[in-house]
Amino acid sequence: SIETDFIEIEQLAQQASRKRTFWQKLLDCEFELEFKDKKHMVWLLGAFASAAGILSGVDQSIISGASIGMNTALKLTDHQSSLVSSLMPLGAMAGSMMMTPLSEYFGRKKAIVISCLWYSLGAGLCAGANSHEMMFAGRFILGIGVGIEGGSVGIYIAESVPAHVRGNLVSMYQFNIALGEVFGFAIAAIFYDIHGGWRYMVGSSLVFSTILFIGLLFLPESPRYLMYKGKVGESYNVWKRLRNADDESSKVEFLEMRHNAIIDEDRRAHESKFQVWMDLFTIPRNRRALFYAVLMVSFGQLTGINAVMYYLSTLMHKIGFNIRASVFMSLVGGGSLLIGTIPAILWMDRFGRRVWGMNIIGFFIGLVLVGVGYRFNSVTQKEAALGVYLTGLILYMSFFGAYACLTWVLPAESFSLSTRSVGMTICSTFLYLWSFTVTYNFTKMQNAFTYTGLTLGFYGGIAFIGFIYQILFMPETKDKTLEEIDDIFSKSSFQVARENISNVKRFWGFS
Incomplete structure (x- = not known):
């Protein structure tokens, strides 16, 4: 019975508590923090663990403003400047594999x-770079941190909080x-007029990483x-x-979790260490x-x-703002992303x-408008160009x-x-692979397409393809436990598509 099972589990829990000395807590990077209302602990875990995203966001956007002073100070060529931007997602690929x-x-x-x-x-x-090689190394290492964090945070929160x-x-x-x-954009604006301000910009991650490190010490393991x-x-x-x-x-959820862990442990005992990779590709549920997940990320x-x-x-x-205004106006794009x-x-x-998921159609509309904005003459039709461009960007x-x-x-x-870990690694690797590919080749695509608007219109076309895919093949996982989601992916993709088409018809009153 459930009560009998939990008598045994409580005994194991008490034994585990007695073994946790101060040094064990220090080794585990965990000092226990507990609330009477469990919801507070759940939200604290989610809020603080997800705060790791601030680090990733700062390092992605700060280079936009820092590059203006940095390119001059380090005498970077266009190719070297592109590498400074794109080496972070390349490092993130390495980090996601780690x-x-x-x-x-x-x-x-x-x-x-x-x-x-x-x-x-x-x-x-x-922050201390005095050559492009040192800046390359710093950006790549930052990327490793982004890659490790990117896959870990989602798993950590998903495995810890209620469905x-x-x-x-x-x-x-x-x-x-x-x-x-x-x-990142705000920091760039603050330090823009300061001599050597770009160093403060790119070094700002030190502040955020220190705060996050301290906060994590008070959160539990998944x-x-x-x-x-096996640590019941x-x-x-x-x-x-x-x-x-x-x-x-x-x-009941805890016992289900224990039951699934026992099954996994039994399977692992009879499999090689690389079997999990085989399972990911050979078991239909995992392969689907x-x-x-890879397509959604891509x-x-x-x-x-x-x-x-x-x-x-x-x-x-390029659309018509002067250099200083361009740094400040970047906050429009960043602010819109945040509000969204x-x-x-x-x-x-x-x-x-x-x-x-259907929001991807908004990418298509926005990118088309941004592309159209570049078709206006930035001198004689400046107001129209800025209006259409900013509307599309927002x-x-x-x-x-x-x-x-x-x-x-x-x-x-x-x-x-x-x-889960292997799957997240592959998803994160694809995420940063496409990020590196798109970022590194952006300037080349602009030259190949002859003007910036057509490049952004190309991205809009990809968004429209994604919209069609999601209408047909995207399953609904709302309010499902992680164990119940196994049943959803046990269905074939065509079965999911039939259900989705039926639901769309019902929504519009066609059935």
Whole structure:
């Protein structure tokens, strides 16, 4: 019975508590913080873990303003300047590949702690750079921190919080990325007129990484990770800090989690260490989740968001703003992205994943308008050019803010427990691969397409293709436990498409 099972679990939990000395807590990077109302601990975990996104956002946007002074100080060529922008997503690819072994061996939370150390090292190198080689190294190392963090945060939150708030809390990571991007543009504006201000800009990550590192010391490890490692007592101690232990549904969920962990442990005992990679591609349920998650991430990146963010000051200058105004006007793009994430955070779990996925059609409209803005003469038709351009930019960034939340929510909840780290690694790798590809080739594409507007229109075309895919093949995972999501991906893609078409017809009154 449930009560009998929990008598044994309580005994294991008490034994685990007695073993935790001060030095063990220090080694685990954890000093226990507990609230009477469990909701407070859940929201604190989600809010502080997702705050790692601020670091990622700052490092993505700060280069837009810093590049103006940095290019002159370090005498960078156009090619070297492109590398400074694109080496961070390249480093993030390396970091995302490191994420699986780190999160599997050290734990979900400790992987985020390790990313803080990479951030601090990279920011220090960038701030003190006296050559392009040193700046390259700093940006690449920053990218490693971004890659480790990017995959770890979503898993950590998804494995720790209740299903009914999982989407909201994982979405907060994207909100904090957007907030970090606004901070980055604001920091650039603050230090723009200061001699050598670009060094303060690129070194600002040190402040954020230190704050995050300290905050993480008071958060627990993922209870599902602890269960996965056979630490039932420790897992239950964390569970009681995040759930009402007397609630019947909470007990059932914990027992389901334990049951699945036992099955995974039994399977791992008879498999090689590389079997999890085989399972990801050979088991239909896992393969569908991987294909779906990778496509969702790819559609977001291939619409050119990071190229637009990295070159936003340059794009503002091309449309008609002077250099100084371009730095300040970049806040319009960053602010729109931030505002766009707010509805998704508040109502991700109310309206479901598909509603927010449809926001990709807004990319198409916004990018078309941005492209049209570049067709106006920036001298004789300046007001029209700026009006159409800014309208398109605000639409594009606002809709992307909501959609981008999904690129962290969906991969974090789609994979089975045994393949979650590996699946997130692959998704993160594709995310940063496309980010590097789009960013590095943005200038080349502008030259090949002869004008900037056509390049952005090309990205709009990709957004329209993504919209069609999501109407047909995007499943709904709202309010499902991670264990229940297994059943969703057990359906074939064509079965999901038939259900989606039927639901669309019913919505419009055709059936």
